[in-house]
Amino acid sequence: FCRKATMAGCKCSRHRAFVGVLSMLAVANTLLLWTGIVDSPQQTAGNTLLGPTVKHTHTLRTAPPPRPPRPPPPPPPAANGFELRARSGKSRVSISVNGSVVYSERKREGSDQGRGIHLVVFHPGTLRITASRVFDTYQPIGETELVPFVKTLPAGRIVVCTVLDEGSFSLQEKGRRALMGLGSTEIGKLNWRSTWAMVVTVGNPASAQEVLHLAPNLETWAPDAEATAVLDNSGALVTCDWSGLMLADQRREFCGRYDGFPRLCSCTSPWQPPTPASQQPLAGLEHVPLAIVASNRAAYLMRTLRSLMNATGYVPDAITVFVDGFHEEPLALCRALGIKAMPMEPAGEKAGRICHHVRASLSAVFGLNPAAEFALVLEEDLEVSPDFFSYFAQLAPLYRRDDSVYVVSAWNDLGYEHSAHDSALLYRVDSMPGLGWMLKRSIFQSELEPRWPSHALGYDWDMWMRMDAQRKGRTSIIPDVSRTFHFGKQGVHLNDYFHNLYYANHKLNKVRAVRLHVNGMEARSYDDTLTTEIMAAELLDHTIDPCVDGFVPHKHEQGVKLFIDTSTKDPYETWVFLAGCWKIWDLDARGMYKKVWRLWLRETRLLVIGSTSPFAKAKPSAVKPLRKKKPSS
Numbered sequence: 188f189c190r191k192a193t194m195a196g197c198k199c200s201r202h203r204a205f206v207g208v209l210s211m212l213a214v215a216n217t218l219l220l221w222t223g224i225v226d227s228p229q230q231t232a233g234n235t236l237l238g239p240t241v242k243h244t245h246t247l248r249t250a251p252p253p254r255p256p257r258p259p260p261p262p263p264p265a266a267n268g269f270e271l272r273a274r275s276g277k278s279r280v281s282i283s284v285n286g287s288v289v290y291s292e293r294k295r296e297g298s299d300q301g302r303g304i305h306l307v308v309f310h311p312g313t314l315r316i317t318a319s320r321v322f323d324t325y326q327p328i329g330e331t332e333l334v335p336f337v338k339t340l341p342a343g344r345i346v347v348c349t350v351l352d353e354g355s356f357s358l359q360e361k362g363r364r365a366l367m368g369l370g371s372t373e374i375g376k377l378n379w380r381s382t383w384a385m386v387v388t389v390g391n392p393a394s395a396q397e398v399l400h401l402a403p404n405l406e407t408w409a410p411d412a413e414a415t416a417v418l419d420n421s422g423a424l425v426t427c428d429w430s431g432l433m434l435a436d437q438r439r440e441f442c443g444r445y446d447g448f449p450r451l452c453s454c455t456s457p458w459q460p461p462t463p464a465s466q467q468p469l470a471g472l473e474h475v476p477l478a479i480v481a482s483n484r485a486a487y488l489m490r491t492l493r494s495l496m497n498a499t500g501y502v503p504d505a506i507t508v509f510v511d512g513f514h515e516e517p518l519a520l521c522r523a524l525g526i527k528a529m530p531m532e533p534a535g536e537k538a539g540r541i542c543h544h545v546r547a548s549l550s551a552v553f554g555l556n557p558a559a560e561f562a563l564v565l566e567e568d569l570e571v572s573p574d575f576f577s578y579f580a581q582l583a584p585l586y587r588r589d590d591s592v593y594v595v596s597a598w599n600d601l602g603y604e605h606s607a608h609d610s611a612l613l614y615r616v617d618s619m620p621g622l623g624w625m626l627k628r629s630i631f632q633s634e635l636e637p638r639w640p641s642h643a644l645g646y647d648w649d650m651w652m653r654m655d656a657q658r659k660g661r662t663s664i665i666p667d668v669s670r671t672f673h674f675g676k677q678g679v680h681l682n683d684y685f686h687n688l689y690y691a692n693h694k695l696n697k698v699r700a701v702r703l704h705v706n707g708m709e710a711r712s713y714d715d716t717l718t719t720e721i722m723a724a725e726l727l728d729h730t731i732d733p734c735v736d737g738f739v740p741h742k743h744e745q746g747v748k749l750f751i752d753t754s755t756k757d758p759y760e761t762w763v764f765l766a767g768c769w770k771i772w773d774l775d776a777r778g779m780y781k782k783v784w785r786l787w788l789r790e791t792r793l794l795v796i797g798s799t800s801p802f803a804k805a806k807p808s809a810v811k812p813l814r815k816k817k818p819s820s
Contacts, residue, residue: 268419269314273384275349276411280305282347284314292321294352299682302352303329306336308446309345311388311420317344318446324354328676328683330362337365339449342390345418348397350383352408370395379405384414394418427454434525441523445516447486451523460496460524469500471580474559475625477506478552480545481567483514487675488567492524495565499699500576507555508567509548511540517567535642542651543642550636553628561586561625568675569623571597573699578670579625581703582613585664586625591710593630593661597623597670600777601786606769607694608787610701612667613708615780619663621649623671662780664708667787668696689772714801717783721805724748724794729813734768739788746792750806752814753782753797762795764815 272283280301282290292301303323310317320336322329340346346369355377366374370385370392376399377383385397396416400409427442429435442452450458468475477495481488488508495501508528510517521528529551533543545564552562563579565571572578575597582595598620599607635657640646651657672695676686707716724746731738739747751761759776762784766773769788778784782797796802798812806812 268417270415270417271309271345271347271386272413272415273347273349273386274411274413275351275382275384277352277380277382277408280349280351282307282349284309290316290319290347292351299323299325302354303350304333304354304358305347305349305351306333307347307349308340309347310443311343311345311418313443314420315444317444320447321351322354323683324358324362325352325356326683327357328686329354330358331683332676333362334365336447337369339447340369340389341446341449341452344389344446346385346387346389348383348385348387350377350381350412353380354383355379355381368392371397373397373399376401378402380408382409382412384412386414386416386418388418427452427457429457432457432459434523437519437523437525441519444519445485448489448520451489463501463503464499466502466504468502468505469576469580471583472500472505472576474556475505475561475563475579475583476552476556476559477563477565478548479506479508479565479567480511480548481508481517482511482544483517484567484675485514485516485520488517489520490674491565491567491569491571492521492526494570494572495575498571498573498575500580507552509544509551511544533642535645537645538647539642539645542640542644542646542648545648546636546639549626549631553631560628562628562631563623563625565623565671566675568673570672570674570695571623572670572696574696574701575623575670577701578666578703581705582664583625585705585708586627589709591661593658593663594619595625595664596620597666598673599665599667599669600772601766601784602667602669602694603692603771604694605692606771606786606788607668608790608792610666610668610696610698611704613704614665614667614778614785615662615708615710615713616665616778617658617662617780618777619649619653619658620665620777621652622669622673624663662710665778666696666703667785668694670696689774692770714781717780718802718805720746721748721783721794721796721802724792726807726810729810733765733813733815739791739793741789741791743791746794748794748796748805750796750798750803750810750812752812753799755814758782758797758799761813761815762797765795 269285274281277294279291279293281288290307292305294301301321302325303321306318306320306322307316308318309315320332322333322336324330324333348366348371356379358377363374363377369389370387372395373383373385378401380402381399383397383399385395387395387397394416396414398412398414400412402409426439429438432438438451438457442448479488479491495506503525504527506526508517508521508526510528510530511533513530518528518530531544531547531551533540533547535543549562549564553559556562561583578597579595586592586595596619599614600618600620601607635652638657640651672693673690676683707713725743725748727738727747727749729749733749751765753759753761755761762776762779763773771786772778778786781802782800783802784795786793796805798806
């Protein structure tokens with residue numbers, strides 16, 4: 188099991204030995220950080236202490252390149268004080284405490300990672316970093332996320348702001364006013380390729396120390412800006428009285444070390460996880476564990492866990508969060524919420540690393556739950572519907588008896604606000620949508636696990652699972668209205684623009700009690716049901732432009748059908764064209780079953796049938812299938 192799972196706890200034969208090794212490494216790592224020999228774990232790739240995720244940088248730094256003369260040094264800190272120095276520049280930002288670098292990030296050539304405004308929050312008493320966020324204010328998403336984050340910061344915290352590369356292009360009035368509220372008097376002047384650094388105590392705008400340098404022209408960056416402040420850390424630490432709450436000590440530990448969780452860490456009205464109606468799983472989900480595949484995004488994980496806790500059938504003991512690396516923030520969050528969490532050590536980088544992490548998490552969840560016939564799989568940036576567990580509980584018996592089902596998924600690739608309508612409706616699809624799914628142990632252990640691609644190949648795990656070699660002609664069960672919502676806006680393959688285009692308008696079921704239409708979903712009867720539906724649907728006028736308003740009638744009771752040409756060299760070019768003008772997923776052909784697509788437009792059931800589909804026999808002989816080609820970009 189340990190050879191397969193790559194779990195951190197399997198590294199030592201005895202738990203005590205393992206904990207001792209971690210403790211020694213943590214002390215050593217802290218010493219190295221404060222002496223400046225290695226980068227801060229917040230910025231080291233992978234942010235781990237052990238294993239292949241560590242970049243071995245335990246060598247002395249080379250002499251830095253010549254820098255412009257610095258301003259006169261500030262007065263030395265008092266005996267109970269400290270000096271904070273923040274530096275902003277084209278290719279690097281850094282923060283030091285009493286001369287030791289505690290935060291540093293460089294911009295990689297040709298990459299946008301790290302670009303924008305960096306906000307790093309310090310606890311005034313312990314000098315620990317309680318939060319670090321990067322807001323890419325070159326894009327609108329940066330300001331959208333910056334404003335609410337600033338509002339969550341408690342009074343007394345020390346905030347350090349820097350700009351890496353460019354941070355002004357999409358920083359509008361709301362974002363600038365939020366930073367002015369902290370104490371900035373210069374942020375209103377920040378423009379193209381300016382550098383800016385500020386140190387300020389939340390709730391004390393007059394304490395702000397900031398420096399702004401403007402770029403001389405559009406082609407050149409401003410020189411590095413450096414702000415320095417000497418602060419006092421002799422004040423008493425503020426603690427909340429959470430004596431009446433469950434896991435109060437764990438919450439106090441978490442909230443004393445991390446910021447950005449205002450409801451969880453409120454002293455006056457702290458959020459408390461709801462008490463489950465029952466400690467027993469729903470019928471159909473007995474012995475079915477839930478694996479959450481996570482990285483170092485605790486704020487994302489919090490949103491996912493809160494939605495799970497709100498779902499009917501939530502059982503804390505069934506959930507395990509598998510964290511990519513020894514990231515203390517998500518692990519401490521899970522302790523504060525009473526959720527099991529385990530650090531993992533996947534190998535590789537980017538897609539290859541994620542691929543390895545998913546495989547290791549699946550191996551671990553089945554290994555930890557030997558009685559489990561199925562496992563549920565989520566990622567840390569998915570919000571679930573109130574009937575998430577009920578959805579899978581109702582479909583588990585079908586999955587058990589129907590070998591033609593590959594996975595059961597909570598996600599409909601075509602399920603947008605305007606194209607999904609019926610929460611009880613189910614589909615079969617020739618794909619593996621993922622984004623919240625249930626997998627059979629037998630399929631994983633006998634088919635997928637032995638052939639899972641190496642991290643060195645850099646495969647996207649979900650694309651690999653969709654390949655015919657893995658799917659083997661099987662279909663997946665999906666809902667018309669999705670039971671998950673993909674809220675994560677930053678990732679290996681994701682940015683603000685892509686999320687707004689393809690995910691932000693996705694529909695999530697809000698109904699808590701839904702009786703699914705499971706009857707007729709078995710392989711032997713599904714085709715008959717679909718044939719009957721196609722025959723009953725009214726034929727659309729194939730001579731009208733399908734992209735114009737009114738092409739599909741409003742609230743048509745019988746539903747409508749459209750035949751498209753799939754006999755071309757690219758059989759899906761017409762579908763991709765239609766998907767584009769209907770504003771649904773149009774990057775490739777998804778959500779189909781035997782070249783039939785099912786969706787809703789204008790609250791009317793629409794069936795799109797390919798000319799080479801076995802269901803095309805319903806086409807009248809006089810009708811010419813529609814043929815369109817997506818314009819080249």
